[in-house]
Amino acid sequence: MSPSPKKKREEPKYELLYHPGIPGRGEFVRLVFEATGTPYIDVSNQETRGYAKAKKLTAEGKPPVFAPPALLIHGEGYDGKPLLISQTANILLYLGPKLGLVPEGDEVARYYINGLTLTALDLCNEAHDVHHPIDVAQYYEEQKKEALKRAQAFKRRISLFLEYFEGVLNSNEEGAGKYLVGKQLTYADTTLWQVLVGVEFAFPKTVGKVSKSCPLLFSKFKESIKEQKGLQEYLSSDRRLPFSMGIFRYYPELDAE
Amino acid sequence: MSPSPKKKREEPKYELLYHPGIPGRGEFVRLVFEATGTPYIDVSNQETRGYAKAKKLTAEGKPPVFAPPALLIHGEGYDGKPLLISQTANILLYLGPKLGLVPEGDEVARYYINGLTLTALDLCNEAHDVHHPIDVAQYYEEQKKEALKRAQAFKRRISLFLEYFEGVLNSNEEGAGKYLVGKQLTYADTTLWQVLVGVEFAFPKTVGKVSKSCPLLFSKFKESIKEQKGLQEYLSSDRRLPFSMGIFRYYPELDAE
Structure with a gap:
């Protein structure tokens, strides 16, 4: 071997x-x-x-x-x-x-990218904690009552985060709605995109509503990431694993109004 | 002006x-x-x-x-x-x-330090979420029932994290129990120290028990940080704000057995 x-x-x-x-x-x-x-x-x-x-x-x-x-x-x-x-x-x-996923020789941009990435990952963590508000070592079903409560609060957090990122896209003119920082793909983009489609998978109704106040995020940004050559191939391959019982989970009762 | x-x-x-x-x-x-x-x-x-x-x-x-x-x-x-x-x-x-809080010219150490810092900050976040397991926008008293449950799980998380950091100290021979990485103070040390004294403030009984399995953390490490010249002065000054109703809060009922 x-x-x-x-x-x-x-x-x-x-x-x-x-x-x-x-x-x-x-x-x-x-x-x-x-x-x-x-x-x-x-x-x-x-x-x-x-x-x-x-x-x-x-x-x-x-x-x-x-x-x-x-x-x-x-x-x-x-x-x-x-x-x-x-x-x-x-x-x-x-x-x-x-990997060329930050602008070369631009220290300022690196800290922006790292900060935005950490913020996108905070949303990811909160999406996880909705179905495990009490104990990560127990099943969702054992903490469902609390999860239902937490989901109500999380829905407000979704709009807070997504409207924030919409503002970031708006503030970056040269990114034309496609990129968070500068005019090229960075790892802040790929990270936010994954969190975005994850939260959309888990909370389709809620995100559907929030998307109305985030036009850049749900049109230009979301689509442009998928158009990146390497990602286009990857996303249609069987290497791309579907969401299931990991961080982003679809429990209709948590997304209900 | x-x-x-x-x-x-x-x-x-x-x-x-x-x-x-x-x-x-x-x-x-x-x-x-x-x-x-x-x-x-x-x-x-x-x-x-x-x-x-x-x-x-x-x-x-x-x-x-x-x-x-x-x-x-x-x-x-x-x-x-x-x-x-x-x-x-x-x-x-x-x-x-x-500020000289990472070893000079040592890229490997920088990623270790950043990783350890992120892990210490994860513990910090979890300490916060204990008293706000449902909604950050509501008072503790409104989610006390859930907080009591979450606290039970968090006590296990405290030992998981602290025993991990004990292992990190153990694995760094040249740090002699005083430093997480290398033989000098880094920002991973100051960050872990703050989380350590914060969790100890909020969960004195629990941390008292865990400290028995973390001899380096609670003797050499905890004390050596306080002995740093600048910090010694700061910690006895009125610029050092006491823990109160922020991230680390002492609610005896959450620390009870």
């Missing part, structure tokens, strides 16, 4: 370590690889016994990894060892300049 | 924009300034009508700011204009290298 030295050199530099079978937070990382045509291995989904390997690698980190996703980057750690980094926003921060 | 040109040049480069009267997420930013003796203005706490000014400045950001804290940095934006950045982890990422 061990590859020959020659084969080893041809293997992708990047290995994504995440749970198998769900898009989850791993999807934010997959999107930047796919958008840029960068080779990577999605270990848990592509390798035999991949999830066991992913869990082993994250447990052995120095410093250890608190929770996946983590990214293993061959040759970039100390003394040419692999570098293992975790936290979604941190992985994207690392990959952004390396 | 407008300062003379000469006076203006002497004014601090950094202005922290945050709510007045509470440590909150602004405290993570204050700590890195105080630890390094860096001049800054805490606008809402130090200036007349400062909170109105802070709210005005954050609203005018381009891109806008979703939520405080934000940091205004004079002269570092495009064309020498002020740079306005938001999201706690993003502000710390910006300040880290500029």
Whole structure:
């Protein structure tokens, strides 16, 4: 099973370590690889016994990894060892300049992009917490009563966040409604897009209403991301995992009026 | 009221924009300034009508700011204009290298530090959500029943997080239990420290128990941060705001067994 030295050199530099079978937070990382045509291995989904390997690698980190996703980057750690980094926003921060998903040589833009990404991920976290308001270690059904209450509050949060991002698109003239920062695709765009379609999947009625006050977000922005060459191919492939029982879940009762 | 040109040049480069009267997420930013003796203005706490000014400045950001804290940095934006950045982890990422709170020229360490900081801030968010499990726009008293349930789950989360950080300290030999990364103070240390004393304030009984399995965290680490020259002065000054009704709140019923 061990590859020959020659084969080893041809293997992708990047290995994504995440749970198998769900898009989850791993999807934010997959999107930047796919958008840029960068080779990577999605270990848990592509390798035999991949999830066991992913869990082993994250447990052995120095410093250890608190929770996946983590990214293993061959040759970039100390003394040419692999570098293992975790936290979604941190992985994207690392990959952004390396994959050309931040404007080159523009430090100001990098902090804007990181800030917007963190804000989009906050919405992602809140979308998760709606179906788990009490205990992440218990089933939704065990905290459904509380989830119904939290969903009412979350609907207001959806418009607060989406109208905020509509304002960001509005404030970036050169992005023409397609990009959050500057006039090119950044990882803030791919991240917000994933959160947007995730929240829309989970709360279709609510998002349908909010979309009326967010014309840029739901026309130019949402469509332009899908038109990126690498993403177009990816989104119609079977590598793109459907939403199911991960962060974004569709429970009609939570979206009801 | 407008300062003379000469006076203006002497004014601090950094202005922290945050709510007045509470440590909150602004405290993570204050700590890195105080630890390094860096001049800054805490606008809402130090200036007349400062909170109105802070709210005005954050609203005018381009891109806008979703939520405080934000940091205004004079002269570092495009064309020498002020740079306005938001999201706690993003502000710390910006300040880290500029204030000497990351090892110089060590890219690997920077991603470790950012990842650990994001993880400490996750614990901070969860500590907040315990007293607001349903709706951030309502009072604790209106969601107390749910908070009592969530607190039971959060107690397990406290040990999960703190034992993780104990492991990080253990894995960093050169830090000798005092530092998370390398052998010097980083902003991951100041951030974790603030979360640690915050969670201890809010859940003294629970943390008292967990501390037994985290000897490095509660002896060397916790004390060494307080021994940093700048922080020692700050923590005994009246600029250090006490915990009250912000993120970390002491409700004995939530800490009860």
